[in-house]
Amino acid sequence: MAVFTVRDGALQILLVQRGQEPYLGRWALPGGFVLPRESAGVAARRELAEETGLAADTVAGLHLEQLRTYSDPDRDPRMRVVSVAYTALVPDLPEPRGGGDAAHARWVPQGRWEPLAFDHDRILADARTRVGAKLEYTSLATEFCPPEFTLGELRRVYETVWGTSLDPANFRRKVLATPGFVAPVPGAARLTGGRGKPAALYRAGTATAPHPPLLRPEGRPA
Amino acid sequence: MAVFTVRDGALQILLVQRGQEPYLGRWALPGGFVLPRESAGVAARRELAEETGLAADTVAGLHLEQLRTYSDPDRDPRMRVVSVAYTALVPDLPEPRGGGDAAHARWVPQGRWEPLAFDHDRILADARTRVGAKLEYTSLATEFCPPEFTLGELRRVYETVWGTSLDPANFRRKVLATPGFVAPVPGAARLTGGRGKPAALYRAGTATAPHPPLLRPEGRPA
DNA sequence: GCAAAAGTGTTAAACTTACACCCATGA
């Protein structure tokens, strides 16, 4: 799994430190083997819970999405292993702890990891590209936010993932222009973030895609 | 593999008739098992050649793209089989013939197939959705065309896949507005299609994505 | 000549961008 979050103004990825050979001590993406009666998606969720120690109901609520399958015959030195990679976008979660095959688990900010075990650098790069692109034409950005969030928080997700800054006024209008992208929380107290005017709270809506797409500024959809 | 082509004004899919149990006689997507030293992508190409009898160099030139992996434990009654599905978009090819495990192979127009073997209806539906979406934000439509094509032919690809009609004038401008989407064939004779003014010939360019995207009319990007 | 398809021109409407401005809060 390539599990992404936005924390402290940076895109971060969940890594585990390997507790066994091969690649003992190296950092890697969390993952494991599929059991005989499991689908890959079920296995992904189980392994994520085991290796990170996150609460069962936390993991159950995560949005997991299949990325792609890596099947090069030599990608694991022990034997032939075919891996089905998944991507998850999660809100700022409690700190994970190691477990299972993983000695430790932690969030690492974008670009701050040494080379990973196996072909996980490649998988992570693929996942990173996909996440950037998905924000343009889906409503997945809300997955990075807690259940209730302000439009400023949502905008910061886009800015962090894309590495750009967006005009707050225009961003707000684009988001609100797609019915069902976000829904105002009815009688909600407005949230005061320390400074500035308190912001209205929204929940993720039912729409899966903004229309028109929220294209990156000056950007080819890389 | 879900292999699509545009033929006779319809989106068509390549199906093979099973020559063995289970599902003997039923139509299915072409495919097979990965050998011990093969990646899934290499296996896909090999099986496609074996089951359809298409020429080796024809198959070697096809654009194959991984769709997703299906791993439900009960998807094959014989045993546990995990399938890595691929999608291919191909120009109007010579008629295929059966071979390997497949008794017959043929092109079937969209919506004209009976229920397929295994979970192939599901796979095909996923592939169909992906193809429609990919035309919006990639240059993949040229894969449906022969090496040299007219803008009218390219436009008919979009119209067929999306089931809409597009304004020829505006379509031409959008395609030509993205540098590298198509490249004019230098000293090419213009092609006369029986009726109408002869059209200029183009080749697929090097750009992978039109910018801005070629959105479906009045459409959510389903 | 007529129908058909390629290709060019034109214009009104829609959308985007950039930025000015007011509001409500903490310090």
Place this chain on the structure above:
DNA sequence: TCATGGGTGTAAGTTTAACACTTTTGC
């Protein structure tokens, strides 16, 4: 009262959609 972020307004610039019109072919 000032800095900060939320939220609204608006005009200029750009893009798009729709359709009129010319060109070149087969019949």
